[in-house]
Amino acid sequence: MEALVQVKEQIKIFVQECNDERSLELLDLLATGKMLRSKLILKIAGETPEALRLCAVVEMIHAASLLHDDVIDEADTRRGKPSINALFDNKTAIMFGDILYSKAFTELSQMDRKIAYNVANAVTLLSIGEMHDVALTDTFNSDYKKYLDMIYKKTASLIEASAASAAILAGRDEEKYALYGKNLGLAFQMIDDILDITQDSATLGKPAMLDFVEGKVTIPYLLLHQRLGDKQKLENLYKKELTQEESDWIKHQMEVTDALADSISQAQALGNEAINVLHDENNPELIMIMKAMIEREF
Amino acid sequence: MEALVQVKEQIKIFVQECNDERSLELLDLLATGKMLRSKLILKIAGETPEALRLCAVVEMIHAASLLHDDVIDEADTRRGKPSINALFDNKTAIMFGDILYSKAFTELSQMDRKIAYNVANAVTLLSIGEMHDVALTDTFNSDYKKYLDMIYKKTASLIEASAASAAILAGRDEEKYALYGKNLGLAFQMIDDILDITQDSATLGKPAMLDFVEGKVTIPYLLLHQRLGDKQKLENLYKKELTQEESDWIKHQMEVTDALADSISQAQALGNEAINVLHDENNPELIMIMKAMIEREF
Numbered sequence: 305m306e307a308l309v310q311v312k313e314q315i316k317i318f319v320q321e322c323n324d325e326r327s328l329e330l331l332d333l334l335a336t337g338k339m340l341r342s343k344l345i346l347k348i349a350g351e352t353p354e355a356l357r358l359c360a361v362v363e364m365i366h367a368a369s370l371l372h373d374d375v376i377d378e379a380d381t382r383r384g385k386p387s388i389n390a391l392f393d394n395k396t397a398i399m400f401g402d403i404l405y406s407k408a409f410t411e412l413s414q415m416d417r418k419i420a421y422n423v424a425n426a427v428t429l430l431s432i433g434e435m436h437d438v439a440l441t442d443t444f445n446s447d448y449k450k451y452l453d454m455i456y457k458k459t460a461s462l463i464e465a466s467a468a469s470a471a472i473l474a475g476r477d478e479e480k481y482a483l484y485g486k487n488l489g490l491a492f493q494m495i496d497d498i499l500d501i502t503q504d505s506a507t508l509g510k511p512a513m514l515d516f517v518e519g520k521v522t523i524p525y526l527l528l529h530q531r532l533g534d535k536q537k538l539e540n541l542y543k544k545e546l547t548q549e550e551s552d553w554i555k556h557q558m559e560v561t562d563a564l565a566d567s568i569s570q571a572q573a574l575g576n577e578a579i580n581v582l583h584d585e586n587n588p589e590l591i592m593i594m595k596a597m598i599e600r601e602f
Numbered sequence: 603m604e605a606l607v608q609v610k611e612q613i614k615i616f617v618q619e620c621n622d623e624r625s626l627e628l629l630d631l632l633a634t635g636k637m638l639r640s641k642l643i644l645k646i647a648g649e650t651p652e653a654l655r656l657c658a659v660v661e662m663i664h665a666a667s668l669l670h671d672d673v674i675d676e677a678d679t680r681r682g683k684p685s686i687n688a689l690f691d692n693k694t695a696i697m698f699g700d701i702l703y704s705k706a707f708t709e710l711s712q713m714d715r716k717i718a719y720n721v722a723n724a725v726t727l728l729s730i731g732e733m734h735d736v737a738l739t740d741t742f743n744s745d746y747k748k749y750l751d752m753i754y755k756k757t758a759s760l761i762e763a764s765a766a767s768a769a770i771l772a773g774r775d776e777e778k779y780a781l782y783g784k785n786l787g788l789a790f791q792m793i794d795d796i797l798d799i800t801q802d803s804a805t806l807g808k809p810a811m812l813d814f815v816e817g818k819v820t821i822p823y824l825l826l827h828q829r830l831g832d833k834q835k836l837e838n839l840y841k842k843e844l845t846q847e848e849s850d851w852i853k854h855q856m857e858v859t860d861a862l863a864d865s866i867s868q869a870q871a872l873g874n875e876a877i878n879v880l881h882d883e884n885n886p887e888l889i890m891i892m893k894a895m896i897e898r899e900f
Contacts, residue, residue, distance in 0.1 A: 324730045326737065372700060376693040395674040398696060399733045402670060405700075406725040409707045413718035420711035420718075427704040432622045435697045439624065 307351045311342045314360035318407055330400045333391065334367055335383035341366060341466040344488070347589045348470035348481055355473055357411065362423065362466050364408040369430055369462075371401035376438065384509060419469040426465035433457025441519030444542045448526050452490075460489025480581050484590060487578035491598055494571040497522035501555065501564065502602050513551050519543050523570065528554070528563035564602075572598045605649045609640045612658035616705055628698045631689065632665055633681035639664060639764040642786070645887045646768035646779055653771055655709065660721065660764050662706040667728055667760075669699035674736065682807065717767040724763035731755025739817030742840045746824050750788075758787025778879050782888060785876035789896055792869040795820035799853065799862065800900045811849050817841050821868065826852070826861035862900075870896045 319331050342359035349355040373379070374387040375394045381387055389397040405427070412420045436454040445451065467485025471478045497515060501524055505512045515522050519542070521529070529535055538557075541550055558564040575598035579591050617629050640657035647653040671677070672685040673692045679685055687695040703725070710718045734752040743749065765783025769776045795813060799822055803810045813820050817840070819827070827833055836855075839848055856862040873896035877889050 322726060322730055324733065326733060327730070369700075372696055376696060394692065395736060398670055398674060399729060399736070402667075402703075402729040403726065403733065405703065406722060406729050409710075410719065410722040410726050412707075413711060413715065413722045417711065421708065424704060424708040424711045428620060428701065428708050431697060431700040431704050432620055432625070435622065435624060435701065438693060438697070 307346050307356065308339050308342060310351075310356050311339065311359040311363060312336070314356050315364055318360055318364065318411060319404075322403060322407055324403070327400060327403050330388060330396070333385075333388065335385040337366075337383055339363060340492075341463055343593070344463065344485065344590075345466050345470040345473075347587065347593075348467060348476065349473040352473070354415075355470065358415065358419065358466075358469060358473065361408045361411050361415075362462065364404045365423070365427055366462060368401040368404035368408070369427075369434070371397045371404070373434065376434065416469075416472060419472055422465040422469050422472075423462075426461040429457040429461035433459070433461065437520075440521070441543075444529075444539050445521045446526065446529050448523075448530075451521065451523065451526055455490060455493040456486070459493040460486050463489035463492075476585070480585065483581050484578040484594075487574040488594060488597070491571040491574045491578075491594070494523050494567060494574075495597060495600075495602075498524055498564065498567050498571070498602060501558065513546060513554070516541070516554075517543060517545060524558055524563050524567040527566055528558050528561055531561040531563060532557065568602055605644050605654065606637050606640060608649075608654050609637065609657040609661060610634070612654050613662055616658055616662065616709060617702075620701060620705055622701070625698060625701050628686060628694070631683075631686065633683040635664075635681055637661060638790075639761060641891070642761065642783065642888075643764050643768040643771075645885065645891075646765060646774065647771040650771070652713075653768065656713065656717065656764075656767060656771065659706045659709050659713075660760065662702045663721070663725055664760060666699040666702035666706070667725075667732070669695045669702070671732065674732065714767075714770060717770055720763040720767050720770075721760075724759040727755040727759035731757070731759065735818075738819070739841075742827075742837050743819045744824065744827050746821075746828075749819065749821065749824055753788060753791040754784070757791040758784050761787035761790075774883070778883060781879050782876040782892075785872040786892060786895070789869040789872045789876075789892070792821050792865065792872075793895060793898075793900075796822055796862065796865050796869070796900060799856065811844060811852070814839070814852075815841060815843060822856050822861050822865045823852075825864055826856050826859055829859040829861060830855065866900055 316328075316331065319327050339359075341362045345355055345359050345362065349358070370382060371388055374382055375389045375397045379387050380390040387397070388400060409424065412423055433454055433456070436450070437458050440450060440454060464482050464486040467488075468478050468482035471481035497520075500508065500515045500522070501513055503512060511517075516525060521542070525538070529538055532538055538554070541554065544550075546554070575594045579594055582590055614626075614629065617625050639660045643653055643657050643660065647656070668680060669686055672680055673687045673695045677685050678688040685695070686698060707722065710721055731752055731754070734748070735756050738748060738752060762780050762784040765786075766776050766780035769779035795818075798806065798813045798820070799811055801810060809815075814823060819840070823836070827836055830836055836852070839852065842848075844852070873892045877892055880888055
């Protein structure tokens with residue numbers, strides 16, 4: 305998509321405006337993702353100069369949050385490339401994240417007030433979500449509401465704000481698109497959490513079932529925990545390196561109790577709710593994005 | 603000053619709006635500084651609700667930058683209290699910094715557009731200044747312009763933006779107050795750098811002449827380096843633990859070459875320029891703040 309190249313060009317222009325050689329070098333080293341948020345903005349608002357600037361701002365914020373996440377999670381790789389903290393050090397990743405955040409906010413301050421509020425508020429939620437994500441790995445969390453609130457803040461809030469802001473740019477119904485973005489984000493995270501269990505390590509590019517080892521009690525584990533008569537066995541495996549037998553037992557129990565199938569259903573229900581809300585909006589591409597996400601193989 | 607208590611109350615309200623218990627606990631653990639930026643804003647704009655909100659935003663940004671600085675510098679203390687990274691860990695300091703930054707930007711997005719731009723742009727400069735500060739400790743920097751640019755970005759830019767924004771709130775001459783704030787910040791940093799040499803460790807609360815050991819070539823060292831016939835001896839002492847004899851030699855050379863006296867003169871010249879610019883503004887308190895800073899004992 306030609307427009308995504310223009311978004312990358314706009315990001316580069318914004319970073320060039322910072323007059324800092326090092327930041328430009330670091331920008332070149334960032335692995336580009338799927339640019340989901342930009343795709344969403346462009347499909348809602350069209351490929352206008354304003355929309356391209358909003359895309360650049362949101363992608364810079366997203367990149368900044370990942371730079372800090374990788375320091376917090378001590379991650380060596382990001383999208384198959386070495387992370388900035390691994391290539392250099394933590395401080396470089398922290399400082400470059402702060403530069404991207406603040407330059408994005410500077411540009412945001414010159415946009416529509418409601419858009420600036422939406423996006424800045426989403427970053428607050430995202431930062432609090434990151435705090436909760438870390439806190440929830442302290443002990444086994446069996447509270448589904450806490451999980452849902454955390455993934456809303458950490459993953460869905462910026463996607464929600466992107467969609468809502470794009471709707472404002474296009475003069476469309478902000479609330480409908482906000483709900484679409486929110487549900488897309490929630491479904492995306494749930495499916496990511498499900499794939500951690502159902503896919504093998506070769507496909508994932510990391511060890512399978514790593515979430516639970518790292519202390520993350522995601523939706524399939526939450527549903528399983530609710531449904532197990534003897535919860536102790538599952539709790540005992542929490543944050544442990546799992547043997548083949550143990551991971552097989554978890555997967556088997558997730559099938560027997562329908563924990564896995566019901567997790568998939570919940571993600572799909574969120575997707576379908578969003579599809580219904582956009583029914584009269586005549587935006588078949590957004591429907592396709594959501595369908596591609598929820599109607600995949602698990 | 604009663605109004606500074608109100609600023610702290612406003613910060614607490616903003617953090618409460620984040621609905622995150624942990625953030626409120628962490629806020630309580632932050633050591634309060636002199637609140638120089640707030641004092642400046644209140645003396646320029648008066649103690650209005652708008653000014654108090656701007657103060658809270660600027661103090662939150664300043665606190666966030668210190669939280670990240672302490673991680674970057676691996677600092678154990680801040681204003682005589684244990685730093686957040688020392689009390690807990692780096693990730694807590696990074697995440698709480700991100701929460702304070704983003705909540706401040708969210709509030710800023712609802713203020714006057716020019717104020718929002720001024721402050722957000724200052725944070726970009728501040729973040730780049732931090733990057734340069736770290737980079738300048740790699741090798742002996744003998745370029746005075748690089749030092750001046752770095753302290754402008756890292757220390758003066760947010761003070762400049764605070765003063766300019768307060769002037770906008772009060773309908774006063776933005777440029778005059780921007781210059782005052784910029785020069786106050788530059789003089790403040792230069793004097794801090796001079797005191798590192800002239801004061802003993804008991805007064806400083808840390809080892810004297812630590813800057814040079816840590817790789818910071820500040821203004822007195824820069825002037826000394828320019829004036830020494832044999833520069834090699836000074837360069838050889840860079841980033842070394844200094845013996846008493848070595849630090850005595852540096853101080854003696856700084857006196858013989860007038861490097862120290864001229865550093866003080868440069869800080870004073872910046873202060874006097876600001877005092878002159880505000881001559882017709884009828885704000886004796888701002889003149890007093892600057893005089894108190896530059897007319898002290900060194």
